[in-house]
Amino acid sequence: MRRANIIKIDSDRLKEAFNKRELYIISDVSRKLGFEKSYFSKFVNGDRDTMPLNAVILLETVYGIKRAEFCEISEEVPAEDPVLQIREFIQAVGRNNEAHGFRTVNNRPTDFVALIHSEVSEILEEFRAGHSPTETYYREDGKPEGVPAELADVIIRCFDMADYYGIDLEAAIIEKHNYNKTRPYLHGKEF
Numbered sequence: 001m002r003r004a005n006i007i008k009i010d011s012d013r014l015k016e017a018f019n020k021r022e023l024y025i026i027s028d029v030s031r032k033l034g035f036e037k038s039y040f041s042k043f044v045n046g047d048r049d050t051m052p053l054n055a056v057i058l059l060e061t062v063y064g065i066k067r068a069e070f071c072e073i074s075e076e077v078p079a080e081d082p083v084l085q086i087r088e089f090i091q092a093v094g095r096n097n098e099a100h101g102f103r104t105v106n107n108r109p110t111d112f113v114a115l116i117h118s119e120v121s122e123i124l125e126e127f128r129a130g131h132s133p134t135e136t137y138y139r140e141d142g143k144p145e146g147v148p149a150e151l152a153d154v155i156i157r158c159f160d161m162a163d164y165y166g167i168d169l170e171a172a173i174i175e176k177h178n179y180n181k182t183r184p185y186l187h188g189k190e191f
Contacts, residue, residue: 007056007071011046014070018044021063033058034091054085058092086159086170093156094163102160112161119153126150 023029026044027037035055042048043055051071059065097103102115126147131137136146143149162169180187 007051007053007067008049009043009051009056009071011044011049011070015044017065017069021065023063029063032095033062034088034095052085054089058089062092062096086173087168090159090163090169093159097156097160103164107164109161109165112157112164116154116157116161119150119157122150122153123147 018024018026018029026041030037030039030041033039033055039055043051056067056071060067094103126145127133131146133147136144136148138144159169161167
């Protein structure tokens with residue numbers, strides 16, 4: 001089953017979640033997460049009853065507003081066609097990495113590539129330790145570990161590099177995917 005790109009929400013419960021965290025200026029929330037200033041107002045005011053999955057994930061990640069507080073996971077709305085919506089999330093990753101010291105005026109492309117490579121190596125270490133591809137386990141401090149967590153770190157590092165250099169990764173992924181659809185079986189190689 002394909003993962004949904006949008007989730008059905010309850011605007012009253014979302015407003016409650018914002019108020020509980022004293023997030024009264026909705027435009028500030030929107031701007032902090034990289035959206036236009038009126039973005040979350042339409043959800044809180046009840047103008048829209050579905051929210052893109054990436055916006056739900058940002059609320060969870062940045063503000064700790066769990067989706068169960070304002071939507072029902074069982075009420076995901078299946079997407080007709082997969083929609084890629086990562087630009088805003090890439091910007092949020094960049095801001096978070098900057099806030100946590102991963103951005104300096106001396107960042108070089110090789111620094112980003114080294115960080116991406118280190119995360120890929122951590123995936124290999126998870127397999128060497130005997131963990132399955134889908135296994136997630138947690139350290140005592142609550143940090144998720146395992147192949148899914150390390151794979152997420154690879155993507156986050158890629159997003160950070162894209163944000164830092166102003167690469168429109170969303171457009172690049174779509175362009176590359178569309179090109180790959182035209183390539184021959186196994187890309188013409190015999191492997």
